[in-house]
Structures are given as C-alpha cells and as structure tokens.
Amino acid sequence: MLTQKLINDGNHAVDEMLRGVLAAHPKHLTLASPRAIVAKHGPRPGKVALVIGGGSGHEPTFLGFVGKGLADAAAVGNVFASPPPQPIVDAAMAVHGGAGVLFMYGNYAGDVMNFDMATELLEMEDIEARTVLTTDDIASSPDRSKRRGVAGNVFIFKVAGAAADLMLPLDEVARIAAHANARTYTMGVALSACSLPQTRRLNFDLPAGEMEIGMGIHGEPGIRRGPLKPANDVADEIIDAILAEMAAPKGANVAVLVNSLGSTPLMELYILYARVAERLAAADLTVHTALVGPYCTSMEMAGASITIMHLDEELAQLLDHPCDCAMFRVG
C-alpha cells in the first residue's frame, strides 16, 4: 500500500517545498542558486561564514536554521541524500566574508564526499573552507568519530553560529564547534517507518506494538528492537545511556532537546520531557535550555529523540546569544 502524502509529484517535492519556504519567509531567506538557501541578514565582511547542509526530509533541519546569529547558508539535497558539490559551492560563495568558511553537517559518507569536493572547488577560488562534522548519535557507534549526526545539530550549529556572529576567527569558530559536538549526546526511538515521496513505500518494517531504540533519522536500523514500552521507561533507557557516557559532575548545566521524528505530537514529547526533567534533577544537573518540538525530523516517522549537551560557561553563553532564523529564534 502506498503511504498518503500531501504532495503533487514526488519527484518535485523538494523544489516545491523550497518555493513554499521562500514564499513564507521572504524577510529571512533568499536563494543563491536553486538548491542554495542563504540568509538575508547575517553574512557580512570579516565574519566566518557558517554553511550547513544535507539531505531534505529533516525539516526544520537544515534550512530552518539559516539566519542572523546562526547559519549563513544551507545547501539542500534530495530527500535523504547529500547535496552535490555545486549548491554547496554556490552557498559558500554567496555568504563568505573573506574570513573563511566553516562547513558543518552530519557525519554520513555521501555528505563527506560532496562537501570535500566542494572544499576542493573553493580552494581554486582561494576561499578557505574547513569542516566540523556532527557526531552526536550515541547509538550509531561506540566510536565518537564514526557516529552519525542527528538532532543535536541544532545545539551544535547554534553555538558555532553564535561564535561566528561574534566575529571570532575561523580557528576559534572551528574549535568551539568541535568542542560543542564533543559534548552533545543524542539517542532516538522509532515507533513507525517513514516513506520517500518518490516511492511512498515504508522504508522499513516495524511490526505493530514494537519500537526500535537507536534508529537513525533515515530509518537506519538501531541497536535493539522490542515491545513498545511506556514513555517513562523509554526516557529512562535513553537517559541512562546518555548520562553514563556524559559523566557530568553534580551541579553541571545542560541543554536538553526532546525532538519529534515527525508524526509524534507535542503531547508525547512533553510526557517524555517530564520524565527527563525528573531524571536530570535526580542526577543534580541543572537545565539551562530546554527545547521540545520537531527540530530534526524523518518525514512522517513516529518516534522521538532526546539530546543532552553538557554545557560549560562558554557553551551556555553562545547558546544564549540571539539568533533570528525562519524556523528558530533565541532572544
């Protein structure tokens, strides 16, 4: 059976979405080329340009985080597919201010190849581009450098965008971005599959009554499948895994994101958040920032992820720095 979607033509879903995004947010966003979205305010001479990007289907990631104080531009790929080098180059050329470009995106083989090709093309234009990969999905590998980047992106990009907005040099923005990534931990749970607009077929098979812990945001299999449990038990399993790895001292500050993978409603996210808040209080951790909602989705997948960023003073200040994006604001 084909899934039901409000689309016109699956092959044009990404471009039609972009048309809507630009029509809805003319004060914030414009195009450098058909798949390169740039911020109207923010990019300026002397500022490190932060360029993010990746496959579509995760909205508001990535294009929703383009705006003053956060990313200067985003390269937009097909659904779940890295953008090719050209829109990445177009985005970087449109927003660079002579202080270098920082590419940030989730750690996936395709994204790495395309952004690396874009870096080589920019070198020929004498524009320096560096890369900091996000690797916050703790379920995807025991080795941090091999992990996927998922919902923690929003905190990591936010911190790097603030550092760039404060006119720090490229070395410093890259150091802060890597520091933010190293202290960000995410784990998700999927309750039902999603489908690509071109095929409208569920991209994995999850029997009724089951959940998959650790599933990726493209439906990559997770670490364990089992019967669906109450929200508190799911929150406990995820929080246990994150706290064990984060090993924060008592009294530390954290930022928390309870994220919907697409079709899971706010009611369920807040039920999860209530447990997360209890658990963090019991561990003597102070919540500095809490986000609850759809920040990094997997189209209509049901499920949620929990992200915790272990803050220090520098990260907390950068998280609080104002930003004004089409789909995300601080201050």
Added chain:
Amino acid sequence: MDFTTQDLTDLFANLAGRMAAERDALCALDGLIGDADHGIAMEQGMQAAAAAVPNLATLQDQFNAAAKAFLNAVGASSGPLYATAFMRAAKTAGPRAAMPGAETPDLITAMAEGIAHRGKAEPGQKTMIDAWHPASEAAKSGATWPEILRAAQSGADATAQMQASLGRAARLGERSLGHKDPGAVSACMIIEEFAKVLS
C-alpha cells in the same frame, strides 16, 4: 568492432531504462541495511547522464558530461562515486569519436579505480567496490565481457556474507549480514549493460 559515440549514447539510454525498472527493488534492498534511497539516486543519476551525452563529438566529452550530470542530479554517495568513475573513463576513452572494442574493458578498470579513489574503499567492506574490483581485475587479465560480468556478480553475491565496515550500513555491524549490498547489486546491473552493448 569499434565502440562509437552513438554506442555510448545508446548505452546510457539503456542504463537509464534499467535503473528506472530496478528502482523500487534497489530501494527495498537498501531499506534492509540503509536508508532506502539507492534506487532513486541511480535512476535520477542515469537519467540525467543519458540526457547529457547525445550529440557530443568524442567519448571523452560524453563521459565527462555524464559525470557532471550524474553528480548534479544526485549528490548522495553514488553521485561523487559515479562522477569520478565516469571522469576516469573519459580519460581512458580520450578525445576520440570511437575506440577499438578490444580496449573497452579498460573502461571498467578506470571506473573501478575512480570509485575506489573517491570512496577510499577496499574490497571486503561490503560496498560497490566488491563488484567493481573483481570486474576490474578480470578486465586487466584480458577476460571477455561475459567473464567480467560473472566476476562482478560473484563479487556482489559475496557481499551478503560480509559485515559492512564503510558507508551508512557500517553502523549495523552484524545486522548487515545476510543482505547483499545495494551498491554492489546496481554496479552489476551497470556492468551488465556495458557487456550487452560491447560483447
């Protein structure tokens, strides 16, 4: 018999048709161990390549045009990999309107080297290289097109017994066992279309 620009135009048209026909099967195979989009990327890439190659003067121009079109239509991981493969094939074909049929297995070797270079993959990691590498080795040893194809197919079949250590399926560990790598399967389809036109 010579391999001409018209033959290459026909070959890319066949590749586009083949990938369209196999799209859903490749997506389903990818869904078992990856993100279920491999068939879509291959269909879009080959369609763009097929549209880019007619009416160009040399095989080199055609392969380069195919590389650029495939890359810009797709991105993903297959975009850079096949774009690099086609650019290497362009260099091997050279600025000629035709190449001797006996030299055409060199195209497979060039493509395999391009893919290995861009993806930094070694045989045995459950990727498309497990089809391309044995095909390339067969081509280097002077094998016929049916032999080259058989080498690719047994390489792709062997991926079912491999544990992924590179690419998106690498995060699966043991759970990738038992399923063939979709990139190796589509590589066999490509080599099969080459073999049909060239043997």
